[in-house]
Amino acid sequence: MFLPISFIFSFLFSSTNAADFCVGDLNGPVGPAGYSCKKTATEDDFSFSGLLRTAGNTSNLVKAAITPAFSTQFPGVNGLGISIARLDLAVGGVIPMHTHPRASELILVMDGTLFAGFISSDNKVYSKSLNEGDIMIFPQGLLHFQINTGKTQSVAFVSFNSADPGVQILDFALFTNDLPTDIIEGTTFLDAAQIKKLKGVLGGTG
Ligand SMILES: *[C@@H]1O[C@H](CO)[C@@H](O)[C@H](O)[C@H]1NC(C)=O
Numbered sequence: 001m002f003l004p005i006s007f008i009f010s011f012l013f014s015s016t017n018a019a020d021f022c023v024g025d026l027n028g029p030v031g032p033a034g035y036s037c038k039k040t041a042t043e044d045d046f047s048f049s050g051l052l053r054t055a056g057n058t059s060n061l062v063k064a065a066i067t068p069a070f071s072t073q074f075p076g077v078n079g080l081g082i083s084i085a086r087l088d089l090a091v092g093g094v095i096p097m098h099t100h101p102r103a104s105e106l107i108l109v110m111d112g113t114l115f116a117g118f119i120s121s122d123n124k125v126y127s128k129s130l131n132e133g134d135i136m137i138f139p140q141g142l143l144h145f146q147i148n149t150g151k152t153q154s155v156a157f158v159s160f161n162s163a164d165p166g167v168q169i170l171d172f173a174l175f176t177n178d179l180p181t182d183i184i185e186g187t188t189f190l191d192a193a194q195i196k197k198l199k200g201v202l203g204g205t206g
Pocket of ligand 1: 057058059060
């Protein structure tokens with residue numbers, strides 16, 4: 001069967017255009033595949049001036065701030081499997097042990113000194129002191145951390161192979177909710193006093 005050449009071309013061109021990008025429609029629902037596509041996109045959907053220019057506020061428990069440009073903040077990356085964030089860590093600041101369920105992470109240190117590492121699924125530690133210009137990769141799903149071990153504020157950029165990498169911080173998962181202390185004790189082998197202390201600091205109950 002022969003199709004008219006004009007039909008083939010119109011099919012090729014329309015499907016190519018439709019597949020170029022899918023700027024996220026933030027008014028629509030979001031699921032594992034991201035947002036649905038905005039009907040019309042403009043150049044402003046593909047740039048975001050100023051978002052990552054300024055340091056985040058590090059006046060908090062961990063003395064660190066994360067400024068994300070994920071699909072929710074920067075809908076142009078929706079569906080493209082890529083995103084970026086800025087990390088600011090005051091002296092002694094820490095991004096506590098955490099995982100990104102949907103992405104590997106590449107860190108580029110711009111300023112200061114970070115001690116960073118990850119733990120593989122066979123429980124081996126891979127850690128390194130990173131200075132300005134150094135990069136490190138944290139493979140998808142593995143627990144990892146960053147600590148500012150220098151004497152100055154540290155700035156880094158982290159990129160992800162997901163527009164919505166997700167994050168789960170280990171201590172927050174354990175100590176900021178109402179999972180009962182005896183269950184945490186039974187499943188982690190920590191003692192109740194330590195669990196209650198951390199629940200107190202991080203806002204957990206039970
Ligand atoms: C930084 O955060 C702290 C604690 O939430 C707040 O008191 C302070 O006003 C914030 N500073 C700026 C510059 O926003």
